Amino acid sequence: MATFEFMLPYYGDVGLMQAAVRSILGQTDPDLRLTVVDDGKEPDVPGWFAELGDDRVRYLRNEHNLGITRNFQKCVELSTADHVVIMGCDDLLHPHYLETVRAILKANPDLGMVQPGVEVIDGEGVVTAGLADNVKGRIYAPSVNGRRLMGGEELAASVLRGNWMYFPSICWRGEALRAVNFRDEYSVIQDLALVVDLLERGEQMMVDNTTTVFQYRRHAVSESSVQAFSGTRFTEAERYFNAVAERMEARGWPKAARAAKVRSASRFHAITMIPGALRRGQRDGVRTLARHAFTSGQRHEG
Structure with missing residues (x-):
């Protein structure tokens, strides 16, 4: 085998x-x-x-x-x-x-x-x-x-x-x-x-x-990028980063916890998607992308 x-x-x-x-x-x-x-x-x-x-x-x-x-x-x-x-x-x-x-x-x-x-x-x-x-x-x-x-x-x-x-x-x-x-x-x-x-x-x-x-x-348009313009993937990302930040803190990995809270690459990615969402008239997507890009990362979704 x-x-x-x-x-x-x-x-x-x-x-x-x-x-x-x-x-x-x-x-x-x-x-x-x-x-x-x-x-x-x-x-x-x-x-x-x-x-x-x-x-x-x-x-x-x-x-x-x-x-x-x-x-x-x-x-x-x-x-x-x-x-x-x-x-x-x-x-x-x-x-x-x-x-x-x-x-x-x-x-x-x-x-x-x-x-x-x-x-x-x-x-x-x-x-x-x-x-x-x-x-x-x-x-x-x-x-x-x-x-x-x-x-x-x-x-x-x-x-x-x-x-x-x-x-x-x-x-x-x-x-x-x-x-x-x-x-x-x-x-x-x-x-x-x-x-x-x-x-x-x-x-x-x-x-x-x-x-x-x-x-x-890497395709010009993929399933993940379609979700990105609507903000779907960033709602998921926010939920994950908030949860994993708590786990990293509990584990005693403060640098990892800080990285999850700041999530700088994910924020930058959201910023780059905002113009595309605007062009597509995705108003809800723009709001979701902006929230992910510019909030502190401390807020938890209900």
Whole structure:
């Protein structure tokens, strides 16, 4: 049985999903398993997987649409390998992703998470760097020259200040991931919540920028950005940051608690979304975005 498993929660563009699958199966290290959990109804998808003829691939289609969070949870529950990647169905791997990550894990067998080198591509597959990714890289991402081991309050404070990670690229220790899974109450900020939960359990992350092995696709319009213009994602973010700030204080991690209260990257993101919400006539969204951007972070929703 393969010790490394890619879980692919799928819904959306068939061609992009097929490219993602090919990038997984084209790894220089072939010792892997791929499980696809299809949350859609595209008619030709089951047949395409049947024709692959690769016994490393397991394809499952949900009887009913589960939605993002529940399908992610199902992927975690179905995983069995020692190490797991919950990959985006429109992202791409460089051929040496698995070879690179496996070498890191061989040298650091107890790691809970590996954040490898990532480049951002647009909907056409062209390498790009927009405002969000420039801010991530230049302001919020930690200084890493090669590899850096992080954990505890240091990493919690860092990601709560600004979530610089690229979640679909992260390799997780399977046992730790399955013990925590995604929280039911979050649909947009669930990746950050999962990492903080793991840090509270003592897990550590190796951040590696020695080589680029993953392509993260950022579309001009995505489900998360649609929610952003209406303010939905920031209502969820506010609820999460208020709750996690209390947990960090109770744990004795004051820097992490302060980062959650200030939540500077989330505030900045809300500010950048206000013009778009105005153009779309989203008055309620503008109010929600402005409140998230300019209030102190101390107020709790009822």
